[in-house]
Amino acid sequence: MRLATWNVNSIRARVVRTVDFAVRENIDVLAMQEIKCKPEQFPYEAFEEAGYHVEAHGLNQWNGVAIASRSPITEVEHAFPDMPGFLKGHEGPDAPQEARALGATIDGVKVWSLYVPNGRGLDDPHFTYKLHWLEALRAYTQRTLAAQPDLPLALVGDFNIAPTDADNGDPTVVEGVTTHVSPEERAAFQALLDAGLTDTVRPLVPTGYTYWDYKQLRFPRNEGLRIDFILGSSALADAVVAAEIHRNERKGEIPSDHVPVVVDLELDGDADDDRPMIF
């Protein structure tokens, strides 16, 4: 299985580019974030003509997540348990959930397409929301892997955290000043790893960014952030044989500000695993 994640920053604005990438790169499962539309507005036809099933979860013009897959998509969920909600001016336990998580099972792999809240500012209610959201995700992960230690679980998407200083090349992103690099966010990311997940890309692609702001020549200057990840349980991480960050997708006409991240998995029963058996 070739698994990818991409914050597309509007699927309607970039459907041709997105499908072209999936086909050209032979992607089996593409998790998308920031589709910025409701399901009835999603350009399903372009994906279906290219051989993909699609599940989309969007409530309005904000956020929105989707999964395109060559194999059938089952066990679809629109939130993980206890996922907090948010509504500006109506913070609290009763705030409605946003379209930031889509879970599904594909060829035995449990995949979550995740768009972690931005945080907006260190003193903003959205920052508290971000930390609560990540804690609920950690708790879900820990419970799930305690019950099913051998589950191939993939948490993929835009985590809106640069886990180490090496993941921050943007001079305007500064610890103590902006989100994405605070000790609290980094601790929340580490807690996810401690719950049984591995960053499956870093060992194979040790450097590089996945996002560059549209403003101030950030991409030509290569002043980006590494904030998009493919995290996997041990069963999933052990199956990773290759990983890529597709920096070139930040080039050309109307690019997203994020680029795709891809892993190749060799799972038991892979139909395309044609290597000879050697004893």
Place this chain on the structure above:
DNA sequence: ATGACGTTATTGTAACGA
């Protein structure tokens, strides 16, 4: 210069992003 850049709501202006 409280903006730069881009998308979506909408059609003048605001929210949101990281």
